[in-house]
Structures are given as C-alpha cells and as structure tokens.
Amino acid sequence: MGLWLEGKDGGHEHPVKDLISIPNESAGPLAQHLIYQLSCVKWNRNEKGKILIESKASLQKRQISSPDYADALMLTFGYSKDEKWAAFARVVV
Numbered sequence: 326m327g328l329w330l331e332g333k334d335g336g337h338e339h340p341v342k343d344l345i346s347i348p349n350e351s352a353g354p355l356a357q358h359l360i361y362q363l364s365c366v367k368w369n370r371n372e373k374g375k376i377l378i379e380s381k382a383s384l385q386k387r388q389i390s391s392p393d394y395a396d397a398l399m400l401t402f403g404y405s406k407d408e409k410w411a412a413f414a415r416v417v418v
Contacts (some may be wrong), residue, residue: 345402355394359398362392362394363392365384366389367379
C-alpha cells in the first residue's frame with residue numbers, strides 16, 4: 326500500500342476494510358515494543374504459497390522473547406470464524 330500511495334512501481338491499492346493502522350514509535354514505549362516485535366519475527370512461504378511464521382522455539386534460539394503484542398495483534402485481525410481454531414493456531418517453521 327505504501328508504494329501505491331507514493332506512486333511507485335510494485336504497489337497496489339487495497340480495500341480500506343483490509344487495512345489496519347499501527348502507531349509509529351512516537352506513540353510511546355508500547356507502540357515501540359509492538360513495532361519491534363512485528364519486525365523481528367521471520368517468515369517464509371511454503372510450496373503452496375502459504376505464509377509460515379517463525380516458531381517461538383526458533384525465536385528463543387535467537388534470544389528473542391515471545392512476541393506477545395504481535396501475537397495479540399495477529400489474533401485480533403487474523404482470525405476468521407469460518408476457520409477451525411486448531412488449523413488457525415498451527416504455526417510451522
């Protein structure tokens with residue numbers, strides 16, 4: 326979205342209902358902590374194109390504490406009532 330707003334190549338418009346706004350670091354220490362947690366977790370795509378999020382065990386090996394604020398944000402916006410909880414909660418690295 327940022328690229329699209331700036332008129333740069335590679336960007337595309339998203340429906341407003343699909344967007345969230347994360348406060349910048351000037352919003353205080355909690356916002357700074359959320360930004361840190363969101364930026365330190367690695368991710369990849371599998372052969373089917375699904376996004377795989379780094380496991381907490383892998384984060385611990387890299388001496389990064391559990392990203393509780395990032396988890397809460399993802400659970401808030403990532404859950405669909407059409408999905409089974411067990412399938413949603415399964416995270417693979």
